[in-house]
Amino acid sequence: MITHPFTYQTPATIDEAVQALGRSREAKVIAGGHSLLPLMKLGLAQPETLIDLRRIAALRDIRREPDGTISIGALATHRAIADDPAVRAGLAALAEAAAAVGDPQVRTRGTIGGSLAHADPAADEPAPTLAFDATIRAVGPKGRRDIPAPEFSKGTFETALGPGEILAEIRFPAQPARTGSAYVKFPHPASRFAVVGVAAVVTAKPDGTIERAAIGVAGAAAKPQRATEAEKAITGTKGDAKAVVAAAAKAANGMTTLADLVASSEYRAHLVTVYARRALERAIERARA
């Protein structure tokens, strides 16, 4: 469990970090280190340079902007997100996903930016990031750009980030009134990653009709994705038990579900439907509250 040798830099600003990244060959950006360091210890990642973002205090911020956008800095830890009052009030599914990551040690060190950039398909936070229509703000040599969540994930351990780009923040747009959300998870018994994790975000009309529904699914497939057929099926209904069951039954449609020692492809698909129902039930209840 010894890493290959590397040099280590701690830039003070994001611009310095981008410059450092541009200068170094085989460089990796490190935040909490809870994904990258294990890979380095196993010899699966062998960066020559580590660019540690820890001195860039601004990247830790979780702030609510005037238009209601909640901006979460890449260095915000899972624990900080799970405990943040604005997140808990406005983005319950994200707070629940952050609280469901790993164990207390991982949540205290690990960051949302690190999790998204690492792009483990079984990570929790990508599910609410998708369901809330968040955008990922990246900063690179050509300045900053905003990447819509569905375009960010390209596959297992692959993202839309360019080689010189650093993930700076994740921006969650203001949610309309009568919106409720929830994240529920079937954890891998050993690793506690999501075998299946489902985030549901539901907006109801005053009469209770479901106006909009978004369902983000983590763990089930090679990358996090939306359960679009289930979303369509629940939209326009009253969100009653029968409608929820019917919609959730379609949650795995079109997904190529993964198989491993813990869950076969068939079982994963089944878990997607069960957890989609549970997430929808809770989100609808909250939208009506």
Next chain:
Amino acid sequence: MTTATTPTYIGARVARKEDPRLITGDGTFTDDVTLPGMVYVSLVRSPHAHANIRRIDTAAAKKEPGVVAVLTGKDLEATGMLPVFITVPNMSGSKHMPIAADKARYAGDAVAAVVAETRDAAKRAADAITVDYEPLPVVVDATAALEPGAPIIHEELKSNLVFTYPVKGGDIEKAFKDAEVKTSLRIVNQRLIPNAMEPRAVAARFEAGELTLWSTTQIPHFVQLIASLNLGLSQNKVRVIAPEVGGGFGSKLQVYAEELLVGYLAKTLGRPVKWTEERREGYLATIHGRDHVSDLELAAKRDGTLLGLRVRTVANVGAYLQAFAPGIPTILHMFVVPGPYRLPAYDYEMRGAYTNTTPVDAYRGAGRPEAAYLIERAMDRLADEIGMDPAELRRKNFIPKDAFPFNTISGISYDSGDYAPALDRALAMADYKGFEKRRAEAKARGNYRGIGISSYIEICGLAPSKANAALGVGWGGYESARIRVHPTGAVQVFTGTSPHGQGHETSWAQIAADALGVTPNDIEVRHGDTFESPGMGVGTFGSRSLAVGGIAVHKAAEKVREKVVQIGAHLLEASPADVVVEGGKVFVKGVPEKAKNFGDISMAAYLANNLPEGMEPGLEATVYYDPPNFTFPFGTHIAEVEIDGETGAVRIVRYSACDDCGRQINPMIVEGQLHGGIAQGIGQALYETAVYDENGQLLSGSMMEYHVPTAEDIPAFQLDHTVTLSPSNPLGVKGIGEAGTIGSTPAVANAVIDALSPLGIRHLDMPLTSEKIWKAMKAAGEGRR
């Protein structure tokens, strides 16, 4: 013999003396041993489960910076073979060298060693070694390994059969002829990975003709003995130290390749050497546990009376026979399968098989969890078939309390037991009577609730040396203790046991304190160093330490006490019969104001100018205690589970256990042993399994795949106990180290099957994972939604 009338510390919840240094990081573990000029070993391990080694190219590795030596199996013949301490009849033993020279027999078999100035350099150089392997056909499954045409692991043995071991009693043919009910079941006791918190490590220094070897071992004296014999050093020139050891569970009950290798390298290179296992490496190269496949048939009357049990099992021993491997599936398993029940006829045949997998040996419980699981699943099956309450079936067949000592059908003698009260108290704690209501409430939630009982016995107190000899165990089963009282009254206890989490420093101090009339804080317990031990220590395993090593301490303390009384009587001019030793004082009964301090007595023993006529100076005693019989702890565990009707996920909602380990020295340590043991047993029932693919690759190769239960998975435990003293030793103690692991696994498995029984599900193999249960529910037409 004089004995303290009222035990003061035996039975008290004394806080563990070893904990302050352990929880503040002050303990010294083997990997903490770093010496000037130390070099580090990294091993090259075969990626193939079975392959001839054609050629090993070490040229590139030798050129790597910092490399001191690169060695292959051919260079290391002088380390000698790894030992096997048990020989069962007609055993086909394997040649087992620390570094394989001709072929690799499992993925993880070491084929070369690199020594370098740093750990990093050693590892890098190991990566630079290229081995030309000729892959061979692989066999992973033990039953398949015994079929004609299977790949042969050790060619010279001509077959993979290690042994065939029968245990028989009564008339089995008649039992099955008379049977009104027969139940049969295939039982798989899956392979487990021990996962001690501290990985293995070995450090060694050779100086002035003397080898000092630090090792993560449960048996330092055996390591000393074998290192001395194999490395050609006089035994007095080999000092083995087991410093702090972070758990073992049997996985450190070995003389391992790395111990001989590191000792050999220190001796030949003349520099201190260290090897530290990586966790992933340990998954491959440290022994595994269990791995039995059994077919059983139980014959009974319709009223539940047991008539006979027939079992055929194949045990997977892995690629090589390890130190105690021949005894685990045989001696520690087959004799206790009948459990707490009267069984008139018994016919068990065990076959051991070599396969291309990591060697299998003792893992917490070691043969006894396999036994309890076998009989307790069979009891539930029988209860189900005859429509009898599982608790009543057990009670009906219990050996009655007036039948002890009880000669079992398997040919051993249970020392003492009173099984019904433990069952009754567990049933009461579990609110067994109210269970059906809870089952109905769960059903209304769409879930399945079940309750499972396990009544177990285990064999501990290993072992009477004559019994060892009769069973093929190549060493005595005694334990040693020395108590030294210094002139000032400071007391040291040296024990031959080698604790690695069990708290002997506290329990042994409690035992000695009561005999010497001082407090546990006045007593220092030292262990694990063969140069300051009482002599030969057998070590810590098989829940033997208290019932053998603790008794040795007790007897040594009684000897010292006797001398204290004699000296006290002399100084106080009283009769020894009137002398009281308590509270750090020695006085004549009824005259405490004229007391001598304990230290006055010890000082007198060393001044030696005013001792009773003919008394030797000094205040010290050494005892080797050989137990007259084994001990047989017992108890009943009851688990209640709720299964998610949609996903099959199991949650343990209630856990009740009533255990009887005889007299308890420290109830807090007893409870700690039970907590850890039950958690480990739950791990086997629900989560843990070592999975190999058909090529012999370990798929569950890290903690990311192999689930050791965490606090999140474990319920709060309701614990109770009864006390049935063992007549085998003066303290009446039995042992508790493995009881939790033995009792819990069948209780949890039975609870899960009970929960699923309304669906017509009668058996599932462990681990009872969510998907396995979901598939069974689905096949039963109940996997809803």
